[in-house]
Amino acid sequence: MQLRRRLGPSTDRGVVASAAALVVLTLAGCSSTPTIDDADLSGADRAACESLVDDLPDTLAGLDRREVEPADALGAAWGDPAYVLTCGVPEPDDYEPTAECNVIAGVGWYVADDQLSDLSRDATPIALSLQPYVEVSVPADYRTEGIDRALAELAPALTEHLGEGLSCL
Template sequence: MPGRPHLTRVPPARRLGSARSRGVVASAAACLVLAGCSSTPTIEDHDLSAADRAACEALVADLPETLAGEDRVAVEPEGALGAAWGDPAYVLTCGVPEPADYEPTAECNVIAGVGWYVTDDQLADQGEDATPIALSRTPYVEVLVPADYRTLGIDRALAELAPALEEHLAEGLSCL
């Protein structure tokens, strides 16, 4: 028809992936662009003697590639005295200080020969992350156990770590 503009139908843009995966990608992109966040676990460095640093380095080099069924993942900074597995990540940090709330009469849980101190409130609340500290070995090692893994039990991961801790770390505090 004269005088009428010619309209061409343009097909809608194709989107790859499911709506859920597009949302995850968009959320991750927004997180990286807007907030500068990263899912790579960060290991805090602590002031250690040369002997303790050497023990932690040997431990980290000997840690397993999987922990409680989760694959080992990169950590920041590279070369940190720790390791991580899964997402959310179990995060092991070697060379942590003795917990400020630890008392010599406090109980600890012995799992596969290693005594782990966990605060009573963390033991009681399965919905929160837990941070058991291996006080029976030195330098001390802390493992962040995300709440997502709590119902499976903390024991499996800690038992899998025990052989490496016993091989590379000295005797620490005795457990009650």
């Protein structure tokens, strides 16, 4: 069987155009750039968050770091769906001094009870043992695999740049 190449116009333009349209639609369906809200922080807390963000790893739980909006946000993201770290978050409304924390690599992470009991939901652990507080939005996709690894990988940078926070039980 001999293959022929067409050098001129093709009658298969519709197929090529359809394929190109499919690629554009597929790319348009990709998740958007994570947005991180700015926090009202003291100068010292802002400086701590900025130095933390500069020192965060290029990969987290095997996922590549990606852009966030705004570019100078006090946070970072990895993967798609993205783990999203935000520095300078407030203490959670439902936190009580008797609340339990999960200590991973020396950092005490508080997770609301309703998030702990349902692994099909996104979770937002907050590092309350360090200040300013840091939260990591964890997509449900990573709840059964990766969450402990990700939080452990973040611990060295967190403990290097942040001060002592609340004690965990």
